[in-house]
Amino acid sequence: MEIVAGVHQLKIPFPEGISGDTNVYVVEGSEGSILVDTGWDSPDGLMAFIRGLEWDRLKLSDIQQIVVTHIHPDHYGLAGKVKELCGAKIAMHKLEGELINLRYVNFEELLRKVEVELASYGVPIGELSGFAKASLWLREFVSPELPEVVLDEGDEISNGAFNFEVLYTPGHSPGHICLREPTKGLLFCGDLVLHNSFPHVGLHPQSGDNPLGDYLDSLKKVQNRSTNFVFPGHGPVFNGLKLRIEDIVRHREQRNMDIINALNGDLKTIYQVATEIPWKVEAGGVAFEDLGIWDKRLAVRETAAHIRLLALQDRIGKIDKYGVSLFLVKD
Numbered sequence: 001m002e003i004v005a006g007v008h009q010l011k012i013p014f015p016e017g018i019s020g021d022t023n024v025y026v027v028e029g030s031e032g033s034i035l036v037d038t039g040w041d042s043p044d045g046l047m048a049f050i051r052g053l054e055w056d057r058l059k060l061s062d063i064q065q066i067v068v069t070h071i072h073p074d075h076y077g078l079a080g081k082v083k084e085l086c087g088a089k090i091a092m093h094k095l096e097g098e099l100i101n102l103r104y105v106n107f108e109e110l111l112r113k114v115e116v117e118l119a120s121y122g123v124p125i126g127e128l129s130g131f132a133k134a135s136l137w138l139r140e141f142v143s144p145e146l147p148e149v150v151l152d153e154g155d156e157i158s159n160g161a162f163n164f165e166v167l168y169t170p171g172h173s174p175g176h177i178c179l180r181e182p183t184k185g186l187l188f189c190g191d192l193v194l195h196n197s198f199p200h201v202g203l204h205p206q207s208g209d210n211p212l213g214d215y216l217d218s219l220k221k222v223q224n225r226s227t228n229f230v231f232p233g234h235g236p237v238f239n240g241l242k243l244r245i246e247d248i249v250r251h252r253e254q255r256n257m258d259i260i261n262a263l264n265g266d267l268k269t270i271y272q273v274a275t276e277i278p279w280k281v282e283a284g285g286v287a288f289e290d291l292g293i294w295d296k297r298l299a300v301r302e303t304a305a306h307i308r309l310l311a312l313q314d315r316i317g318k319i320d321k322y323g324v325s326l327f328l329v330k331d
């Protein structure tokens with residue numbers, strides 16, 4: 001579907017059994033098209049991509065560059081296959097490029113780090129292995145391919161009709177980027193800002209030291225740039241970027257308060273705190289025990305990201321005992 005002149009949105013479904021889809025965008029220009037994100041590498045994903053191009057009368061061979069906002073499988077999974085089909089160059093932030101091998105190819109070391117990480121969060125020993133392996137199935141939906149073009153803040157990408165600047169917006173992922181077209185007021189923002197859900201931000205071995213702090217700084221960076229259309233990685237295209245960012249910041253502050261209230265004067269692990277606060281609040285709220293193992297791991301890591309920020313702000317203190325971290329609200 002052509003949303004504004006020259007910008008087409010294709011919806012790529014998640015693999016069978018998971019609801020949702022990824023928005024990918026084809027941006028046409030006299031010097032070829034730019035593809036922003038690709039969706040999962042599944043047979044249905046590839047078919048949706050090819051049919052979406054045909055539906056909008058777009059030619060695969062026109063795609064010159066695949067810009068990946070971040071390497072989560074729902075944005076990057078299909079990039080290798082698309083490159084194989086049309087020869088386009090893959091471009092992403094240098095930090096994302098550095099994670100590909102460790103996450104999707106030689107991942108044994110990461111798996112060991114994840115077990116140590118989750119043990120320090122207080123995940124019970126009986127659940128540790130299941131938690132650590134909760135994302136291994138994702139690799140099946142990624143054809144890992146290293147970038148030929150490495151991007152950084154302020155780089156420019158042009159196709160004759162659109163002149164994008166690269167904004168470095170870490171937090172959701174350490175090398176997450178957005179593309180901004182200043183003269184047309186367009187922002188392609190991956191998973192930085194979504195209209196009808198709150199993007200996940202979690203602390204883990206590949207997240208950087210303070211992902212939530214980075215994420216809030218990234219929101220500030222884009223908040224006041226004049227924007228007519230926001231093209232997110234999921235959900236509807238929207239305007240009103242500033243208001244939506246205010247919602248997200250309020251949500252994050254509420255999470256901080258939920259965590260401080262859950263600690264309630266006691267020493268607790270990250271896992272204990274995660275079990276005591278509601279999840280999926282934008283969908284009405286779900287108790288931790290009712291989440292699947294993948295969502296439980298996301299919940300624990302998101303709690304860890306908040307607690308890291310609160311500790312850096314000196315609002316929470318930490319004690320390490322036998323490889324497990326315990327936290328207490330400071331007076």
Ligand SMILES: [Zn+2]
Pocket residue numbers: 070072172191
């Ligand atoms: Zn993502």
Ligand SMILES: [Zn+2]
Pocket residue numbers: 072074075191233234
């Ligand atoms: Zn996503």
